[in-house]
Amino acid sequence: MSSITLIFTSLGLSMDACAVSISNGMCYGNIHKKQIITTAAAFGFFQAFMPVLGFFIGSAFSNAISFLDHWIALVLLGFIGVKMIVEA
Template identity: 65%
Template sequence: MGVFTLFLIALGLSMDAFAVSISDGLCYPQAGRKQAFLTALVFGVFQAGMPMIGYFAGRTFAGAISSLDHWIALVLLGFIGGKMLIEAIRELREPESCPARKFSFQLLLMQGVATSIDALAVGVSFAVMDVNIFYAAGFIGVTTFLCSFAGFFLGRIFGGRWGQKAEILGGLILIGIGLKIFIEHTFA
């Protein structure tokens, strides 16, 4: 897998965290740089950790499913991307207002898990494609950290304008990468 493809996957996966960071920046007016850093760190760690878990779980089955790796990548990335698109479009149609809540580490951990579940499935795809998981997970974690940190402050500045659009873009990127992997493996 090339660096550009990995960057697109990292960017696509980070869009959920980016959208939630925008929401956090919007909904927690009392939060500052410390909370923005903590948000970005938690999201980055979860986005890096989940593909590793998926990868090592997927490696146990990689030999048995290696002839189907391109189909698995297409289905998993297509499903994740499609789910992101549906959720973003639903949110665009029925926007939620900010609930009255305080910034808490417990809520942040729940957000970290929720935004990184998709990365678990990507880790399984990485296992069947025999990707260097440490490099890929680190790349995904750093990309997510940077996007989330920026998203927190963008939420404070621009409000909810970009959250769902970013999630739509992330979904389209993941679907496109799934198609690219499928086409390369099928016709190469």
């Protein structure tokens, strides 16, 4: 990955975590400091760990599924699109 790709990916992930944190804060008015720190640590850990885990798993299986990758993307994105249309 290039540096610019990493920067935009990290910005997107941080905006996602920020949006979830804001919505949690709006839903739960009386939160203790321990809950705030625990939630922030959990979000930070998973936002950092999951892309790294995905990179390593993707690297391990890249040779095995490289001939199917575009079909897998088509099926997954098609499923999500149809699901969004049905739920709308």
